[in-house]
Amino acid sequence: MLNESRLKVQLDMAYKTSVICWKPFIFQNQDTPESFERMKRLGLKHELPVWLLSDKGPYHRSQEFTEFVERYQQGFTTKYKIYREFGRWKVNSLVLERRDNNGFPLPLDPEFMQSIRLLGRRPSIEMITDNIIRKYGTHFLLSSTLGGEESLTIFVDKRKLSRRVDGGDSNSTGFTLETLHQLAASYFIDRESTLRKLHHLQIASTAIKVTETRTGPLGCSNYDNLDSVSSVLVQSPENKIYLQGLQVILPDYLKSRFVEAALSYIGCNSEGEFVCRDNDCWCECSAKFPRCNCPEVDVRAMEDNLVTIREAWIQANQEFEDSEEFQLFVRRLPTFYALNSSAIQYFWKMDPGVHQRYRQLEISTGLLLSKAHRIVNKLFTLSKRCHTQPKIIVPRERSFRYWLNYILSIMYCSENNHIGTYMEEMRSCSCPYEHPTCQGVIPCTVGEGLYCASCSHDNRTRCASCNPGYMLSQGMCRHEVPDSTDHYIGFETDLQDLEMKYLLQKRDSRISVHAIFISNDMRLNNWFDPSWRKRMLLTLKSNKYKSNHVHMLLGISLQICLTKNSTLEPLLSVYINPFGGSHSESWIMPIDQNSYPDWERTKLDIPLDCYNWTLTLGNKWKTFFETVHFYLRSRIKTTSAHGNSTVYLEPLELMDPSQNLGYMKINSMQVFGYSMHFDPEAIQDLILQLDYPYTQGSQDSALLQLVEIRDRVNRLSPPGPQPLDLFSCLLRHRLKLSTTEVVRILAALQVFSAKQPNSLEYETTKLCS
Structure with a gap:
């Protein structure tokens, strides 16, 4: 039994850096009430803060994790792994059984027992770390499976892979993720051929890295091959490794001190003492390691990740801008009149191609920004006790309105091979200072009111025609002003x-x-x-x-x-x-x-x-x-x-x-x-132009003058809910027009006024029959 127990301890020591000391599980396997009570007395939590265990502990020094971090920093963000295990020996520890069985002495290694006795009754944390933890680890093995493992791991940089496939590179072998999936699936069928093909792809492309791992006996035909020397501990959902903290087999006077030493070893890398107080945990750094609370390696890695995310974000936006859907949409926009963001948005909704391509951009950039925000939050937590602030570079989200304005900038502010910023309210461009002007030809604005009805073909910046109620003057539309009516009827005197x-x-x-x-x-x-x-x-x-x-x-x-x-x-x-x-x-x-x-x-x-x-x-x-x-x-x-x-x-x-x-x-x-x-004959001639216009312009001018006379006459009515229709009295009694003619003239003026800008319904109270 002594030899068997010694085997368990040796296994614990041999594999503590790869499978035993897991970062978040230091105390989660301590399932005894006594251990929880001791943790409460020490003021510890069951789960340690992430920042304390970010780059510390044996898990971060394991070969598999180190390789993964190295590949990830190189840009390989996706990992595919296919493996199989051969496990036949079940290994169980008898330590706890002997401890709980009538108080028999534990079958431990004499050197381990000697190390415990040499510690004394009140050992320091450094003594426990040097004599126990560094030699034997923090946990021992309860039960597991011995056997062998064979695995194939493929690290993939999807960005490089997608660029090679989409770009149509002549040197590209044309492989895709589907090709990698098929090769990985055939690994256990034809290992030599699969490795040869993967080796060729790895040489031809920088988008993948292949690693093969074979440990322990790889077959179960001969049980003699499954010996304790060549076999390894296998771990999978079917074959789990169960661990237990060493403090359960230590004397009572060492248990609490050992927990503190283990926390300091795992959480502080033995560079300080682990302390928890007021729902917060940190390391009280020793004089030799004043920066033990700052995981500089992880902070730098996260800063690099933010830079990588920003580059990926810029690339995603550039790919959208260079996409065929976006370029075709911009080329199809009308150029014979000025557009605004509302018009661009209308054409955007009518184009399903660019709309769908933009949805893809939103999804990809949204994922990148969410990832960046998570990294920033973790970065703030990691650098909580650092002496220097981290370098945080997060791309600013580009809203839909940004792209609307960017399209306007491409159309009107892209002269001399430089794109400026289009300012819609001012209808001008803001160009870089170090470059010549980027402003191109901005067409006239077509719309209602003062805007143009159409733009000139010879000069798109000038109006060709105007809306009703406006006149064309030097290429611009202005309010149409009636000619003077003083020679028809007077209203004012020279007296102030x-x-x-x-x-x-x-x-x-x-x-x-x-x-x-x-x-x-x-x-x-x-x-x-x-x-x-x-x-x-x-x-x-x-x-x-x-x-x-x-x-x-x-x-x-x-x-x-x-x-x-x-x-x-x-x-x-x-x-x-x-x-x-x-x-x-x-x-x-x-x-x-x-x-x-x-x-x-x-x-x-x-x-x-x-x-x-x-x-x-x-x-x-x-x-x-x-x-x-x-x-x-x-x-x-x-x-x-x-x-x-x-x-x-x-x-x-x-x-x-x-x-x-x-x-x-x-x-x-x-x-x-x-x-x-007052000239009644001149007003009669003005009215005749309504029925016999020489040109459309002269008829509009006559109507505009009559409307002006009507409004000025009726404006001299007494106060009341509505003005009196004095203009009808003028036509009826001073021009001697019939009632039918008066009604026809008033109707023509009403129709013409309704077409004018900012027109209001004109209502008056009848005075003359």
């Missing part, structure tokens, strides 16, 4: 607002308009009984006597006198007839409503009780007038029953109409304003 206000206050004769006073109920400068309703008219018969003028009303002034002690209060209603016609085609002034002016009364310095009544419209509320109708009513001003307010009553409500309340007289009535030029 302040000048006009001063003249109205002074009732200057220069802005006084001569009008005819007409009334059947009263006469000027005569006293009359105002108890009944009186009607007075001030009229200008310009449509009969002055057909080449229209008149603008700026203000009204009346001088009204009352008898002494009269309680009557005049009440005036004013109607305006703009261009003639019947009285029903007049509108009433909304005096003192919606910010409209109110009457201003000024007492005269004379013996009689006389007042000047003035209504000032000014430029803000001026309007056309042909006739002004005054309706005079009277009301009685008296004090309320409470004596604190004034009440107005109708005369008939107070007393018998035979009783007189006083008399009233109007000394003068005056209208202020000015007359303007």
Whole structure:
């Protein structure tokens, strides 16, 4: 039993660097409650932080892992392995059985026992490491299988393989992954031929590396070949290796100290003491190894991986840009007008080829970026206690909008063999400083409104035609402005607002308009009984006597006198007839409503009780007038029953109409304003162009001028929910057009206005029938 136990320990020592000391499994196989309790007392976790075990421990020094890391850093990111095992001897350790069987002494090697005794009762971590761990390892073998293993491993650089196949290299042997799969599958059938073919492919290409491994007896026909000298431990899902920490066979006073030493050996490479505190673990480095907490080898490897990922990312984007689908898409884009990112996106969606190729790019670059982010996160963890910050280079993700703008840059900013950046809002290029200009010809923009309707064939940067409502001027589209309408009808006077206000206050004769006073109920400068309703008219018969003028009303002034002690209060209603016609085609002034002016009364310095009544419209509320109708009513001003307010009553409500309340007289009535030029024959000729246009341009010009006249006339309406249709009154009474002709003209103007940019629905209130 002693020899058998010695065999188990020797096996443990022989294979501890290859299969025994696994990085994440140092304590996971310690399945005894006592070991867990000891770990809790020491403040340790069951799983160690990855950064502590990144480049430390026997696993990282094993031949298989070292070879894999070396190949990976060379670019071989894919490994194919085919193997078979021959295992017939089951090896079991009797150590734990003897320990648990009635306290018999453990059948251990005398040298091992002597090493334990030499440690003493309180050995240091260095003593345990030098006398136990370095000689015998950290674990011993519980059970496993002895036999032989034969394997073929192929490392593949898929990037080089895909470039050789896609590029059509003349020197390429034309092999693919499928070829490698077939060769690997035939390895155990025809080993010599398979190795010869793989050797030839490895010489002809740098895309693969082949390794063959044959250990132990490779057959089971003769059991004599399966001896303990040549056999090896085999490990597979069918043949597992079970390990146990050495602390379970050590004396109790050494167990906790051995765990600390093992952690320091595995986690800190014996360069410091392993410490865990506040959910964090690290190495307290010794003076000889101040940088033991920084896995520099792994940090450099990850930095190199980030560089490799960035190169692969650049290559993937370049391959997409050079792909036939992308190049064909760019060549098919229209060049006779300027495109924007929305137009590129529309054509992109209509092209299934480039859309599918871009999806492939998204998947490949997404995988690369995800891998880079994982490496960056791990790199931050690894360099947590390093003295220098790691070099992190991560490519910036290129969104779909980046490619839209890049296509625009190719189209418009790629002169002189240099590609700049197209700035869509400014329609210009940003070129590198050290190179000549990269901006090419940027065509005109076709669209609605101010944009071109089409571009010129001779010069694509200039417009050939414009949209309705715009005119072509020096290759650009501008708002179409109507010609001056002053020779058709006048609207403005030379007087400024302040000048006009001063003249109205002074009732200057220069802005006084001569009008005819007409009334059947009263006469000027005569006293009359105002108890009944009186009607007075001030009229200008310009449509009969002055057909080449229209008149603008700026203000009204009346001088009204009352008898002494009269309680009557005049009440005036004013109607305006703009261009003639019947009285029903007049509108009433909304005096003192919606910010409209109110009457201003000024007492005269004379013996009689006389007042000047003035209504000032000014430029803000001026309007056309042909006739002004005054309706005079009277009301009685008296004090309320409470004596604190004034009440107005109708005369008939107070007393018998035979009783007189006083008399009233109007000394003068005056209208202020000015007359303007009006040419009805010229407007008639303008209307004729709607039916008999010489050219399309002249018809549009006539319509534009009529719309301008209509809007300016109706703009002089009184305040209200909708403007009054004064333009129809002008056509009806000053141009003497029929109702049918007026309706036809208004409909033509409405259709033309709807075609103009920023047009609004034009609604008015009818005034003239």
